[in-house]
Amino acid sequence: MVVKNKTKVYVGMSGGVDSSLAASLLVEQGYDVTGVYMKNWTKDLPGAKCPWADDLADAKRVAVKLGINFKVFDFENEYKHKVVDYMIGEYIKGNTPNPDIMCNQEVKFKLFLETALADGADMIATGHYARTKDSKLLMAVDTNKDQTYFLYRITDDALSKTLFPIGEFTKPTVRKMAAERGLSTAAKKDSQGICFVGQVGIRDFLGLYVDQKPGDIIDKKSGKVLGHHDGAIFFTLGQRHGMELGGSLPYYVVGKDMDKNEVYVTTDLNDETLWRKTIVLSDVNWINEVPPIGVYKIRVRHRAPLIESTLSFSDENVIFELENPQRAVATGQSVVIYDGEICLGGGIVF
């Protein structure tokens, strides 16, 4: 006997397996479930058709199967402003932003939440691999798929109104459970890359919004001009490809000057600017209270191993002294802090 739960939950359904199963589990748990497809991006890009219509169809198919209400929230304008424009703006400043984190902060756990609540929802849910407990954000049971890295900018309030139904399961289990329930998305390939960029690649995507601007590629050690690029904006720290440089070893980007429009490279894998032992974060978000000074585990990029690091503060900024230097930590990227399995928050590399 399923106990009827009158709580109304709006679950974001992307058309993938994870959110499909999330919706299914919520139904089984007795919630009053409404599936919502967020229409964030619909434009086709050169060489890549936007799959939004197919994704929408997949989401709806699952909703019908589950017998739940289904809605489409059109966030295309807001998404463009809050995520795409932010991303482009950061690149113009010379940073390397993480648009998916901004998407979660501004769209999924703000706009979607607000819109759902206004529409009568009590809570929202998504298919993220994460868990909540006592108003804390916890890593997913499947540490290999954990997505808390992308969620660290969520607010306490949003978190208290959010469910992550699949956070208790591993990806293989999720697929198995989806298949057992006859969900049509059970075997659908995982999405990857920025949702709206897809297969196009950031380089080509940016190229649609930014003019090309020829500049020099300079060897950091010798100061020699090794080649030319179409704009420093297209390069990021640690990058190896896209420079068409010959030689005997691969060249890596170790810096750039946006004003001079110069990109600096080296073949030295141990170059000092390629490795960071001290990381300063700005624009920090703490999910609960501000943690005390001490040693924590941090993650420098999605799926990167948790590494030991010492937290301290300086004015508005947070400083981390790393146990071991990390490679290619670019400004604009995010670092997320953990205490055991609890995600405490994070900030943007300064």
Next chain:
RNA sequence: UGGGGUGUCGCCAAGUGGUAAGGCACCGGCUUUUGGUGCCGGCAUUCGGGGGUUCGAAUCCCUCCACCCCAG
């Protein structure tokens, strides 16, 4: 046509008698809800052309061709 130099995969580039490194680019695949990285596989039976020496040459010799620099 006096002197010097160089010609190795689309590009860069190792290799100076022992049976063609590597990088970039490209193609395919893996990893991945950010950038980037990384990994696997493919990619010159052939070293500007032609002769010769040698068991064996991209590597030595001869010759031709092309390009570059200096001198004009």
